[in-house]
Amino acid sequence: MPRGEARWAWLLSDGGEPRNWMLILAPLLGWHANGWAGLRWGALAALFTAVLPTLILHLGERRRYWGDRHVRRRQDRIVAAPGVLASVLTGTALLYALDAPVAVVALVTAMVAVLLALLVITFFWKVSVHSAVASGALAVLATVFGPWTFVLAPLVVLIGWSRVRLRCHTVGQVAVGVLIGAAVSTPLYTYLG
Template sequence: MPRGEARWAWWLSDGGEPRNWMLVLAPLLGWHADGWAGVGWGLFAAVFTAVLPTLLLRFGERLRYWGDRHVRRRQDRIVAAPGVVGSVIAGTALLYRLKAPAAVSALVTAMLAVLLALLVITFFWKVSVHCAVASGATAILTGVFGPWMLVLTPLVALIGWSRIRLRCHTTGQVIVGTLVGAAVSTPVFDLFR
């Protein structure tokens, strides 16, 4: 792959990481639901959906439980998943217990549902978490802010392209991740919102 193309692919892949979506999406939905207090709730949610999972993945990488923070090997993802899912479950429980705005709690619940769906698939096949979170986030944003948020769809496609170009995923794994993210997050978010 040409050097410039590789640079773009890495930039899109790193920028489109699931944690980055959650670091932006949770406070944004919190703001939409309850102004600055909602931003605080969104940041609280981001601790459990982005910050703690990232720390866990880096810790596992440092101890060589898996190769890198993207956890590329399917078998390694099964090892890493309980910690990430546990963090999201804890965050979800706390958000409901502390009576966070419904949109923030629903977002984290939807993310948990997507993670569980991806985990089931991962027992048999590798699937793109990057694309699942990007498409799920885009679907939720479209539901909250209207169809104009579909302008993010090319970004989801570019993240998928980057994962394929970096040989992290096949085209099929990107497509399935994209479909699962949108198909699972939308009804769960709508149900709990």
């Protein structure tokens, strides 16, 4: 792969990481739902869905439980998933218990559902979490702000391209990730939101 292309692929892959979507989306939806108070709820959601999972993945990488923060090997993902899922579930339970805005609770609940669907698939096959979260985030944005947000669809495609180009996934694994993210998050967010 040409050097410039590789640089773009890494930038898109790192920029399109699941944590980055949640760091932006949770506070944005909180703000949209309830102003400054909602922004704080969104920040709490981001803590449990982005910050703590990133720390868990970093710790696992340092202790050599898996190779890198992207957890590329399918078998390693099964080892990493319980810690990440525990953080997201804890955050979801706290948001429900503390009566957070519905939009924020619906978002993290949809994320839990996407993660569970990906985990089930991961027992048999590797699927792109980057693509699933990107497409799920775009679907939620479209649900909240309307179809004009689909102008961001090329970003989801570019993130998928980066994952294939970096040989982290096949086109099929990216496509299934996109389908799972949108198909699971859209109806659940719509129902709960």
